[in-house]
Amino acid sequence: MEALITKLAEAWGPSGFEHQVRDLIRAEVEPLADEVWVDALGNLICRLGEGPLRVMSAAHMDEIGVIVSHIDRQGFARFSNLGGVLPASLLGARVRFENGTIAPVGVEHQFSKRNEIPRLEGFFLDLPADSGVRPGDPGAFVSEALWQGERVIAKSLDNRLGCAVQIEALRRLREQGTPHTLFFAFTVQEEIGRRGAQTGAFALEPDFGIAIDITPAGDAPKASPSAITLGGGAAIKVRDTRHIVPGWVRDLMIARAEEAGIPYQLDVMMLGATDGASIQLARAGVPTGGISIPARQVHTRSETALRGDIVAAVDLLAAVLANPIERPT
């Protein structure tokens, strides 16, 4: 799984332009799924099994990035954000375009402003001559994925970890079987408003939904208030800012974790939301839960997660999907 995570995290796929990631994932899942297709907005859907319950599991393929808004006469590009780009994370960053051009990110008044963080408008891309980059071209941040002991440090663990977890769960369920019709959706445009999951869930008409994503850990110095710890196991979503998980869905996930001895923690997420927020509102409504992997330095080039938490997320997702899913009467 390490090689898969490295490959996915380093891949290029800012929101709305996920095709390279989709191609990588498609190559992984083609041999595993019963059926694979790409829908109208670009979500990659894999079906496994044909049981009576339609279950949708979603992990988004896109990553935060930038889009060029203007190139001045000297060749410096200004840009807008695709998703939640933190201005503080831009200092010293590099951006790659689809044509291979890599541009360092520069900032106005570099030394005079060293005690403050400029807004996005204060940054620019230092494009090389004749780069071929034009206004409207999207770019993604560049960062090598590193494994150090139990840790992985990389860009875009949000949410290529979720993609890897789905691929590994699919691999396992292909062997073990499932009583359901499973749809693994690798979705587009989560970072700009969970848009792929919205249309994907409409088309798939699931009876039950799960979103696989990362969740910010609360155990770093002055982190946002959260009981989530790195190494605390798979995070079972209780709520986020747009999604309150039905109690029975949360309890079902807790039961699967306890039966199998999978380490877990409860995730009361105070900032942000996941694809689950869109899935729950599809058509007449879909009971939807979430399994997340704790991460630090989220939305920077050095997102950090632990192998044990990733494995726990795979174990839990596979356990949920291999067993009956019933709303208690």
Place this chain on the structure above:
Amino acid sequence: MILRELCDAIGVSSGEDAVRDLIYTHIRDYVEAVRVDALGNLLAVRRGTGAVDLRVMAAAHMDEVGLIVVGYDSDGLLRFRAVGGIDARILPGTRVLVGPERIPGVVAWAPIHLNSSEDTVSIERLRIDIGVSSRDAAQNAVERGELIAFDSRLVELGPTVRGKALDDRAGCASLIALIQGEPFPFDLHVAFTVQEEVGLRGARVAAQAIKPDVAFVLETTACHDLPEDPDEPDQTTITRLGGGPAITVVDRSMVSDPRLVRFLAQTGEREGIPFQFRSPQHAGGTDAGAIHLTRGGVPSAVVANPCRYLHGPASVMNLSDFENQSRLLRAAWMALTPAVLERD
């Protein structure tokens, strides 16, 4: 000039009736299956030759930004709020027409000798003067909830026109021209939508009903190309007047389908029709933001007329940009096939 008729008509969001009636008279001889849906969208089908099997939707919004009456002062002045995105700083001194009777009024503001430079303009402090001097007289003339439009008529200024509501009557006029021309290879499902300026509301239900395979939105978009800064010639321009119709790559509401962006740009290059890319500043949204998320998703694109001083009584648009909006879409639609939407 259809554009003049359309811009001079009044249709503040939720009160689009006069605009809808006018559009209907211009399209009725060319379309089938005309209907006004539950929210007030005008929907119709322009039959094609049948050569291409695609369900194509084209939308332009009929509504314009304006104001709404919310109360009265004892001296007969009207209190109001905005309908859609209006910058209160442009309002003082502006001529308006209030309600269905088109009662003329002016946005009141302290005379300059009482005004201090620290004053900022908030819509809550502005009033509309319709020339009456008591609350009773104001109440007799105007109901709460009546809509208020800019009192402004279209004029030609050289290669440009100036008027209110070019956003998006210019898009409506282009769509009418497209409907009146030669049929396309596919049936074109047109939607003249309501309530775009207050949240893309008409387009959402129109797309749910039409269930298109692909959608094109004809819009009018902001342009901030003056004054030109010699050091940063066009950093925040969004678009440039006279640069051709603008193709949206990203705005707040949508990442345009890259296949359609590429297809439109290739069409413009092949046919020698000028176009520009709207710079992705994330400001603004269009009906496409609602359409592309309906049902199982709809690949969508936006072609927009650049327009200075948008959402005001005196917007300025270049006529060749406007003509090229329908030319670009006509050329693109004549070449549109399902292959454009195939993925590698």
